[in-house]
Amino acid sequence: MQLETTINGNTVTLDFAAGEFLSETLRRYGYLSVKEGCDTGSCGLCTVWLDGKPTLSCSTLTARMQGHEITTIEALAGEAEEFARFLVAEGAEQCGFCAPGFAMTVLAMKRELKEPTVTSINHYLAGNLCRCSGYKGQMRAIVKYLGVK
Amino acid sequence: MLEIENIIFPESLGDALATVETDPGAVVLGGCGYLRLGSRKIATAVDLSKLGLDTITETEHSYEIGAMVSLRTLETDSCINVFASGALVRAVENIVGIQLRTCVTLGGSVAGRYPFSDPITALLAIDAQLVFQGAGRISLQDYLTGKGLRDILVKIILPKDERVAAFTSMRKSTTDYAVLNCAVARVGTDFRVVVGSRPSRAIRVEAAEKHLAANGLTRETAEQAGLLAAENLSFGDNPRGSGEYRRKICPVLVKRALIEVLDAA
Ligand SMILES: Cc1cc2nc3c(=O)[nH]c(=O)nc-3n(C[C@H](O)[C@H](O)[C@H](O)COP(=O)(O)OP(=O)(O)OC[C@H]3O[C@@H](n4cnc5c(N)ncnc54)[C@H](O)[C@@H]3O)c2cc1C
Numbered sequence: 199m200q201l202e203t204t205i206n207g208n209t210v211t212l213d214f215a216a217g218e219f220l221s222e223t224l225r226r227y228g229y230l231s232v233k234e235g236c237d238t239g240s241c242g243l244c245t246v247w248l249d250g251k252p253t254l255s256c257s258t259l260t261a262r263m264q265g266h267e268i269t270t271i272e273a274l275a276g277e278a279e280e281f282a283r284f285l286v287a288e289g290a291e292q293c294g295f296c297a298p299g300f301a302m303t304v305l306a307m308k309r310e311l312k313e314p315t316v317t318s319i320n321h322y323l324a325g326n327l328c329r330c331s332g333y334k335g336q337m338r339a340i341v342k343y344l345g346v347k
Numbered sequence: 348m349l350e351i352e353n354i355i356f357p358e359s360l361g362d363a364l365a366t367v368e369t370d371p372g373a374v375v376l377g378g379c380g381y382l383r384l385g386s387r388k389i390a391t392a393v394d395l396s397k398l399g400l401d402t403i404t405e406t407e408h409s410y411e412i413g414a415m416v417s418l419r420t421l422e423t424d425s426c427i428n429v430f431a432s433g434a435l436v437r438a439v440e441n442i443v444g445i446q447l448r449t450c451v452t453l454g455g456s457v458a459g460r461y462p463f464s465d466p467i468t469a470l471l472a473i474d475a476q477l478v479f480q481g482a483g484r485i486s487l488q489d490y491l492t493g494k495g496l497r498d499i500l501v502k503i504i505l506p507k508d509e510r511v512a513a514f515t516s517m518r519k520s521t522t523d524y525a526v527l528n529c530a531v532a533r534v535g536t537d538f539r540v541v542v543g544s545r546p547s548r549a550i551r552v553e554a555a556e557k558h559l560a561a562n563g564l565t566r567e568t569a570e571q572a573g574l575l576a577a578e579n580l581s582f583g584d585n586p587r588g589s590g591e592y593r594r595k596i597c598p599v600l601v602k603r604a605l606i607e608v609l610d611a612a
Contacts, residue, residue, distance in 0.1 A: 217352075254449075261394065325522070
């Protein structure tokens with residue numbers, strides 16, 4: 199199958215098999231920040247934004263992407279780096295495999311949560327299972343990054 | 348692994364139903380959250396995403412939730428957050444994470460009749476009605492007790508009334524499947540008491556509902572209703588808990604939910 203979609207602001211024509219899921223297509227097209235972890239819809243590693251909303255690319259059919267806007271962390275390098283500095287300052291940086299999905303969720307949270315609290319941050323992050331380097335350090339970094347009072 | 352040979356995007360619900368009725372290899376796609384976990388081979392996947400079923404409409408007497416509305420859309424809808432004390436939102440907000448809830452649909456959750464389902468438990472307490480393209484309008488309760496339909500679920504209808512409701516569940520960790528879930532509602536002098544993930548399908552507990560209708564809702568009758576639920580329902584074992592454990596926690600969940608309704612008054 200073939201369709202036209204927008205990835206990171208560029209119009210792209212994708213070729214894919216009918217049952218292919220977006221994480222696989224994105225990786226085939228070189229967006230290697232997108233990682234597949236559990237492949238059961240549970241871990242959040244494959245998070246990308248679909249029309250600005252964090253979505254599991256492993257559970258999204260590529261065939262549905264006609265006319266949509268997909269964003270991967272490649273398009274958010276500046277913001278991701280800024281957030282990474284907060285993580286590093288708290289000693290909470292991850293090994294790198296789960297980090298793109300984690301950062302995509304945090305950057306979406308920054309846009310969506312109007313008055314973030316520790317509770318609403320935890321709820322928003324619940325779908326990102328890997329917290330290697332520590333829940334506490336990550337929470338401190340996010341709280342500072344989002345400017346929670 | 349899920350394999351799809353061909354995927355079609357019908358332009359009308361009529362076309363979608365015609366495919367389902369005439370092609371034995373046709374499977375309707377919801378958000379694919381569950382479908383993709385199976386290792387089936389789908390000859391014709393029927394995709395409803397171009398039929399405008401992803402909206403929530405408020406009418407004079409009801410809220411109509413299109414089958415393709417995602418759990419995340421439900422969770423963030425200001426009306427659904429208020430309707431029936433937000434019980435439906437309480438039922439979906441801990442399902443995995445926001446990313447999965449953005450993918451999976453209420454239609455797929457209902458059509459699949461999953462015994463562990465949280466939204467089905469809440470929807471039973473809300474007296475939800477279903478509209479199928481072929482079979483027309485039927486109650487969720489009849490759909491759950493019937494033998495299933497080869498049809499297209501179009502929307503889920505929530506009757507607007509002054510219902511006070513509550514949803515609660517017991518989970519080993521916040522985002523795991525429920526060991527047991529429970530939803531209750533008060534509609535005027537009537538009550539709904541629903542227990543699901545037993546681990547079999549959600550069911551209303553008539554004995555508890557009648558007890559509450561006859562005696563009103565108090566802390567004492569809430570406790571009694573919980574005991575009646577545990578006595579009258581069957582419970583089974585699965586990796587998340589034994590039937591015996593479920594029977595023990597059932598009265599506590601039912602009582603907690605009823606007291607939430609009592610305190611909301
Ligand atoms: C990792 C994981 C954890 C989960 N945890 C929970 C949990 O804790 N609690 C809970 O309640 N749920 C849970 N779920 C289930 C989830 O909430 C959805 O109910 C499930 O994914 C089905 O919804 P879907 O949109 O993905 O449907 P699909 O998987 O696409 O479809 C499900 C079934 O419904 C049929 N179908 C879909 N739409 C229609 C329609 N409009 N008309 C007719 N038939 C249709 C399909 O053919 C299929 O048989 C979990 C799912 C996953 C993947």
